[in-house]
Amino acid sequence: MSAKIQRLAEIDRIIHEPARLMVVALLSAVQEADFQYLRQATGLTQGNLSAHLTKLEGAGYVAIEKTFRRKYPLTLCRLTERGKEVLDSYRKVIKAAL
Amino acid sequence: MNDTSSRLLEETPEVIASRLMRKAYNRDGLHEIAAGLILLTFAGLYSLQIVFPFGSTINKNASTAVFFLMMLLIVPVYGLQWAIKKIRLRFLIGRVGYVKLKSINRKQLGRIIAITSVAMIVAAVLAAVVVYFIASRHPLLPFRTILAVDGVSFGFFAAIAGRSTRYYAVGGLLAAIGILLAFSGVSINAGMTILYAFPGLFCLVSGSIALSILLRTPAEAGE
Numbered sequence: 427m428s429a430k431i432q433r434l435a436e437i438d439r440i441i442h443e444p445a446r447l448m449v450v451a452l453l454s455a456v457q458e459a460d461f462q463y464l465r466q467a468t469g470l471t472q473g474n475l476s477a478h479l480t481k482l483e484g485a486g487y488v489a490i491e492k493t494f495r496r497k498y499p500l501t502l503c504r505l506t507e508r509g510k511e512v513l514d515s516y517r518k519v520i521k522a523a524l
Numbered sequence: 525m526n527d528t529s530s531r532l533l534e535e536t537p538e539v540i541a542s543r544l545m546r547k548a549y550n551r552d553g554l555h556e557i558a559a560g561l562i563l564l565t566f567a568g569l570y571s572l573q574i575v576f577p578f579g580s581t582i583n584k585n586a587s588t589a590v591f592f593l594m595m596l597l598i599v600p601v602y603g604l605q606w607a608i609k610k611i612r613l614r615f616l617i618g619r620v621g622y623v624k625l626k627s628i629n630r631k632q633l634g635r636i637i638a639i640t641s642v643a644m645i646v647a648a649v650l651a652a653v654v655v656y657f658i659a660s661r662h663p664l665l666p667f668r669t670i671l672a673v674d675g676v677s678f679g680f681f682a683a684i685a686g687r688s689t690r691y692y693a694v695g696g697l698l699a700a701i702g703i704l705l706a707f708s709g710v711s712i713n714a715g716m717t718i719l720y721a722f723p724g725l726f727c728l729v730s731g732s733i734a735l736s737i738l739l740r741t742p743a744e745a746g747e
Contacts, residue, residue, distance in 0.1 A: 463621025498617050
């Protein structure tokens with residue numbers, strides 16, 4: 427049991443933050459979503475979400491692509507393979523420890 | 525947010541995400557407006573059977589239309605889903621955003637086919653029973669219980685389809701009206717008209733309010 431508890435120390439701090447966890451959980455269920463959609467679904471402010479996405483992109487967990495649909499600018503976000511692996515292992519560690 | 529992280533322990537990310545997506549999806553009220561239109565169509569067809577005498581061409585056509593609409597309910601439902609998707613992409617993308625769902629796998633496809641089949645069988649049986657009792661002017665009383673059965677079953681479908689407060693309200697309204705009508709002395713056509721008209725109007729109004737609130741909020745440019 428203590429070994430499982432000790433694994434909590436190795437938990438990924440980027441994904442552990444609740445707002446980022448929400449973004450990653452949301453992206454794990456869809457193929458891709460734009461910034462506006464994520465903002466609506468998570469209830470985060472524009473600046474807050476932007477900062478979290480930048481962190482997730484920097485860690486390689488989320489891929490961001492800036493594009494247009496008709497005249498509307500879209501910031502498309504999708505979870506990378508690395509992001510999927512990290513979320514999966516995060517869940518396993520937390521479940522095993524608690 | 526803490527709620528999300530604690531739920532992640534008990535539920536899969538897909539379950540949490542689908543809940544969040546449903547919440548965001550119901551924001552524009554388009555699904556309620558579509559449901560309201562379907563319910564009001566049923567109410568309109570039943571009211572035609574009150575206005576025009578039994579045996580008249582319009583009465584017969586309205587009765588046939590109800591039967592086929594119930595049997596093929598899946599067609600207008602999916603048709604309106606398609607229309608909602610197009611409207612969102614065309615007019616509301618700046619407000620509700622854009623999302624592309626994962627392509628469905630074989631297991632999910634099987635589940636969809638099973639649910640659709642059950643829904644179609646239930647709808648067909650209900651339609652056949654209603655039409656039989658109306659057409660035969662059955663002397664026995666139980667025909668009015670079909671109002672309760674209809675109200676409760678459609679109410680249940682509405683609640684599980686929307687899984688949000690407004691949809692639970694519509695589901696409850698359908699069930700309550702159906703049960704009340706079953707115990708009242710109204711004719712089956714008048715009962716069906718009332719059963720579908722009130723929840724239909726409720727859906728239309730609540731959906732329109734949700735849409736107008738959304739449209740009043742200024743669209744924000746994507747990041």
